[in-house]
Amino acid sequence: xxxxxxxxxxxxxxxxxxxxxxxxxxxxxxxxxxxxxxxxxxxxxxxxxxxxxxxxxxxxxxxxxxxxxxxxxxxxxxxxxxxxxxxxxxxxxxxxxxxxxxxxxxxxxxxxxxxxxxxxxxxxxxxxxxxxxxxxxxxxxxxxxxxxxxxxxxxxxxxxxxxxxxxxxxxxxxxxxxxxxxxxxxxxxxxxxxxxxxxxxxxxxxxxxxxxxxxxxxxxxxxxxxxxxxxxxxxxxxxxxxxxxxxxxxxxxxxxxxxxxxxxxxxxxxxxxxxxxxxxxxxxxxxxxxxxxxxxxxxxxxxxxxxxxxxxxxxxxxxxxxxxxxxxxxxxxxxxxxxxxxxxxxxxxxxxx
Ligand SMILES: Nc1ncnc2c1ncn2[C@@H]1O[C@H](COP(=O)(O)OP(=O)(O)OP(=O)(O)O)[C@@H](O)[C@H]1O
Ligand SMILES: [Mg+2]
Numbered sequence: 001x002x003x004x005x006x007x008x009x010x011x012x013x014x015x016x017x018x019x020x021x022x023x024x025x026x027x028x029x030x031x032x033x034x035x036x037x038x039x040x041x042x043x044x045x046x047x048x049x050x051x052x053x054x055x056x057x058x059x060x061x062x063x064x065x066x067x068x069x070x071x072x073x074x075x076x077x078x079x080x081x082x083x084x085x086x087x088x089x090x091x092x093x094x095x096x097x098x099x100x101x102x103x104x105x106x107x108x109x110x111x112x113x114x115x116x117x118x119x120x121x122x123x124x125x126x127x128x129x130x131x132x133x134x135x136x137x138x139x140x141x142x143x144x145x146x147x148x149x150x151x152x153x154x155x156x157x158x159x160x161x162x163x164x165x166x167x168x169x170x171x172x173x174x175x176x177x178x179x180x181x182x183x184x185x186x187x188x189x190x191x192x193x194x195x196x197x198x199x200x201x202x203x204x205x206x207x208x209x210x211x212x213x214x215x216x217x218x219x220x221x222x223x224x225x226x227x228x229x230x231x232x233x234x235x236x237x238x239x240x241x242x243x244x245x246x247x248x249x250x251x252x253x254x255x256x257x258x259x260x261x262x263x264x265x266x267x268x269x270x271x272x273x274x275x276x277x278x279x280x281x282x283x284x285x286x287x288x289x290x291x292x293x294x295x296x297x298x299x300x301x302x303x304x305x306x307x308x309x310x311x312x313x314x315x316x317x318x319x320x321x322x323x324x325x326x327x328x329x330x331x332x333x334x335x336x337x338x339x340x341x342x343x344x345x346x347x348x349x350x351x352x353x
Contacts, residue, residue, distance in 0.1 A: 028169035038154035041210035043070035046151035051254035052272035054107035057284025058146035064113035066153035072112035076252030169205035237270035
């Protein structure tokens with residue numbers, strides 16, 4: 001196992017300022033996997049976190065809110081054969097229930113999506129209560145699932161606003177590359193706006209670092225920078241760059257099915273355990289607990305350059321002290337103020353207005 005202890009942090013002033021607010025327990029059961037930046041690992045996280053939560057014994061509904069339909073194909077559903085999709089539930093007047101499909105993973109179901117959903121963005125504009133369509137569509141089915149994950153498209157348009165209005169919390173994947181923080185100010189502003197006007201319970205459940213390559217200094221620096229900004233809002237479990245995670249969707253399989261002993265699969269099991277701990281939910285099926293997920297577990301990731309780094313195993317974990325604890329609760333208001341404070345006090349130009 002490679003566990004890197006978090007470096008002594010120079011917590012941003014806004015982090016300590018809001019410490020008192022971290023005491024309450026996050027009770028969210030519905031999550032948007034959101035970041036308007038493209039290709040940061042949203043769909044990979046939605047699919048594999050969903051599969052990992054299901055493996056831990058919870059019934060999970062994955063809602064594909066992206067016209068690209070990557071979460072849909074990621075669980076092995078062909079986009080060419082879809083009768084009913086998220087689009088039909090959002091604007092077609094079909095009950096969401098009719099669009100739900102099983103996946104190859106036990107306890108994981110999906111509302112699939114395809115390109116037709118792109119039309120919803122346009123069609124919704126003129127509709128009454130256009131921001132709350134997903135919330136209304138989900139209401140009749142949400143009681144059937146322990147957890148609901150919504151995979152968002154790479155934009156802050158109406159589809160994402162619908163997702164943020166429908167869920168209780170956000171999980172924000174941040175790719176460990178140079179422009180990682182770019183756009184996060186705008187995202188936090190949007191979350192705060194939705195919270196203020198549409199969904200007062202919306203909070204940020206956590207930030208997950210994705211495509212971490214511990215061999216590169218840049219990856220390390222970016223991870224440290226993100227942790228400096230978001231402190232223990234960042235999950236201790238980091239998702240490593242893993243060829244198995246990238247390959248799995250081409251076989252229509254989650255990484256947990258395709259390469260269960262890979263570092264990527266282990267990372268998502270670790271992330272699932274951590275999320276459950278943060279929201280105070282039990283592991284129903286204890287086969288994969290957090291400790292197991294962080295054990296040496298290279299498995300079939302061997303042989304690929306990015307997967308066979310000197311660390312040897314993964315998930316990379318920093319700040320293990322924050323894993324599995326009571327879990328910080330940072331609501332979007334705080335996040336908004338945080339980002340503003342960091343803007344003002346550190347002069348960071350995120351360049352995203
Ligand atoms: N940890 C990882 N290691 C290696 N490849 C990854 C990892 N996570 C995601 N990928 C790959 O990176 C690409 C982008 O990932 P993904 O589709 O999950 O991002 P996204 O944020 O959903 O993208 P979009 O914004 O287009 O919806 C995909 O090809 C995916 O297979
Ligand atoms: Mg995606």
